[in-house]
Amino acid sequence: MSNEKCQNNSCPYRCQYGFCGIDVEGCSLELLTEREGIIHPSAYVRSDTVIEKDVEIAELACVGSRGMTLRWDTNKHIHWRRKGQDYPVILKEGAYIGARTVIMRGTKWSTVIDENTFIGPNVSIGHDNKIGKHCCILSGTVTCGSVVIGDYSYIAPSCTIRDNITLGKGVTIGIGSLVLKDVPDGATVVGRPAQDIMLFRKERQKIKELIRLE
Numbered sequence: 474m475s476n477e478k479c480q481n482n483s484c485p486y487r488c489q490y491g492f493c494g495i496d497v498e499g500c501s502l503e504l505l506t507e508r509e510g511i512i513h514p515s516a517y518v519r520s521d522t523v524i525e526k527d528v529e530i531a532e533l534a535c536v537g538s539r540g541m542t543l544r545w546d547t548n549k550h551i552h553w554r555r556k557g558q559d560y561p562v563i564l565k566e567g568a569y570i571g572a573r574t575v576i577m578r579g580t581k582w583s584t585v586i587d588e589n590t591f592i593g594p595n596v597s598i599g600h601d602n603k604i605g606k607h608c609c610i611l612s613g614t615v616t617c618g619s620v621v622i623g624d625y626s627y628i629a630p631s632c633t634i635r636d637n638i639t640l641g642k643g644v645t646i647g648i649g650s651l652v653l654k655d656v657p658d659g660a661t662v663v664g665r666p667a668q669d670i671m672l673f674r675k676e677r678q679k680i681k682e683l684i685r686l687e
């Protein structure tokens with residue numbers, strides 16, 4: 474990755490990475506994609522972020538914002554404070570970060586988005602997350618702090634994953650699910666709270682039978 478500022482005097486943005494991909498004269502989108510990926514100039518990327526080859530960061534994404542802890546005092550007032558130390562976000566080769574997505578930096582270790590993982594728009598990735606390679610995390614999903622997601626997992630839109638949860642490899646999380654427990658390798662879970670789809674189907678069946686009996 475180049476650390477030089479944009480050298481293109483005709484570019485209105487002059488981004489700090491020098492390969493923002495803005496299609497202005499002298500700054501060919503195609504060429505830059507081939508070379509090092511694209512960071513949209515409207516994205517905020519904290520300066521310590523590690524960005525490997527062919528990473529794309531879309532409009533208004535925020536990479537490296539800080540995580541925090543919440544504490545309730547005896548009067549039940551909430552206090553928030555900055556958590557732990559700062560560890561940079563690591564975006565591995567071919568990762569894609571969607572528009573308006575926020576990736577929080579680490580407080581215990583780096584937040585990592587592994588190779589060729591696609592993160593859609595409006596996603597929030599919590600501090601200290603480890604997202605495996607070739608995963609797909611779609612629009613509106615929220616992962617809390619210290620979540621681990623195994624390689625080749627698919628998280629459908631609008632899911633919520635509780636803090637410290639581990640999803641195995643090749644997991645599917647159904648659309649709109651709320652994950653409160655660890656999920657084993659290869660499992661599909663759905664619902665709020667999420668449960669294995671086989672169990673979920675059986676329960677739906679039972680409910681339908683009960684309704685018929687009434």
Ligand SMILES: CC(C)(COP(=O)(O)OP(=O)(O)OC[C@H]1O[C@@H](n2cnc3c(N)ncnc32)[C@H](O)[C@@H]1OP(=O)(O)O)[C@@H](O)C(=O)NCCC(=O)NCCS
Nearest residue numbers: 611629630645646647648649650661662663664673674677
């Ligand atoms: C996980 C998933 C694949 C399961 O789909 P499926 O195998 O077709 O599930 P089934 O049709 O066997 O569903 C069984 C029951 O669970 C329900 N169900 C399925 N997914 C559900 C979900 N995510 N939340 C709540 N209920 C769900 C179904 O309505 C059905 O109930 P019914 O028998 O009363 O109609 C699906 O929920 C899903 O999330 N698909 C991905 C969609 C997606 O990502 N779209 C965006 C693409 S950009």
